[in-house]
Structure formats: structure tokens, C-alpha cells
Amino acid sequence: MDIKIQNLKDLKTRIAYLEIKKLEDELFVKQKFQSIKETLTSPFKFLKRIAAMVGISHSTDNTTSRSQKADWVTNFGRVFLPLFLNKTLLKNRGVLVKSLVSILSQRTINAMSFNKNVLVNWIDKATDLINSTKKKVKLPKKEIDYGIPPESETY
Structure with a gap:
């Protein structure tokens, strides 16, 4: 060239x-x-x-603005709640029903409705319920007899 x-x-x-x-x-x-x-x-x-x-x-875009970041309890719930539902309530259901319930449960668990504080409150309510169902047997108080009647006058 x-x-x-x-x-x-x-x-x-x-x-x-x-x-x-x-x-x-x-x-x-x-x-x-x-x-x-x-x-x-x-x-x-x-x-x-x-x-x-x-x-x-x-996600990096601002289409889903969340006022609170998800903590470990929220992420744990998003993963294990569908597994728990599939093993218990949806045991003999079809794949389609299980997938729909899994998607819905993952979407409904957010940082506002399911976090550490909510979990702690649930645990406290459960322990209060368990403790309230236990009937405490109160023994009737026996009055002790000292030999002197209480309304007697002593001089």
C-alpha cells in the first residue's frame, strides 16, 4: 500500500x-x-x-424500593418456608401447586413483615401461651393454729 x-x-x-x-x-x-x-x-x-x-x-434498580433491608431471618424465611410448606401442608399436591405456593410465600415474606423483632415476638407469644396452659395447682393455705384465738383479749 x-x-x-x-x-x-x-x-x-x-x-x-x-x-x-x-x-x-x-x-x-x-x-x-x-x-x-x-x-x-x-x-x-x-x-x-x-x-x-x-x-x-x-436489585440495583429502584423499582422495588424497600424501607428496610432484609436481615438473616427474612432471608431464612424466604428459603425455608416454602420447603416447610412443601413437606407438611402440600405433601401430596402437584408440582404446579407447590411452585405457585413457593413463589407466593417468597414474595409475601418481606423485611417489614418478617424480621428478627417479629420472630422474637412470635416466640414470646408462644412461650406465654405454653406457660399459661400449664395449670399451676395452688394449694390452699392452711391456717396455723397457735392455740390462742385471734380475737381473744390478753391481760
Whole structure:
């Protein structure tokens, strides 16, 4: 590709052509880099979206604004409540019913309605209920006879 440059005008056009070619090549490399980067990070984005749906991590967009962050009790409830329901109440139900109940239970458990404080209150109420059902047998007080009647006068 030997181009003969004969005068100053040919030199300036060649420089302009090479600058445009340089910009085009940079843009091409940048687009290829972005394409490779998106290809490599797409599985992680998919996992982040799944985690955000389940509630393990929060999504980066502000479409779901939560006034309180989920604590470990909320995350634990989102994972194990569907498992508990599937093993107990939905034991002989179909896969479709189990999946719907799992999705609904994961969506309904949020940081406002199920957190450490709520769990502690539930445990306190359960222990109060258990303690109140135990009937404490009160023995009748026996009056002790000291031999002197209480209304007697002593001089």
C-alpha cells in the first residue's frame, strides 16, 4: 500500500484519512471488548437477577424500593418456608401447586413483615401461651393454729 505523496495537500489528506481510520479501529475494538465483556458477565447478571427475585440480594434498580433491608431471618424465611410448606401442608399436591405456593410465600415474606423483632415476638407469644396452659395447682393455705384465738383479749 505504497501511496506516493507528492505535495503538502496529499500529505494532509493522508493524515486526515489515517486519523479517521484510527478512530474507526478504536471504535471497533471498543465494541468487541464490550461484546466479550457482556458475554462473560451475562451468567453473573442472570444469577444476580435470580438472587434479587428470591430476595437474597437487592436489585440495583429502584423499582422495588424497600424501607428496610432484609436481615438473616427474612432471608431464612424466604428459603425455608416454602420447603416447610412443601413437606407438611402440600405433601401430596402437584408440582404446579407447590411452585405457585413457593413463589407466593417468597414474595409475601418481606423485611417489614418478617424480621428478627417479629420472630422474637412470635416466640414470646408462644412461650406465654405454653406457660399459661400449664395449670399451676395452688394449694390452699392452711391456717396455723397457735392455740390462742385471734380475737381473744390478753391481760
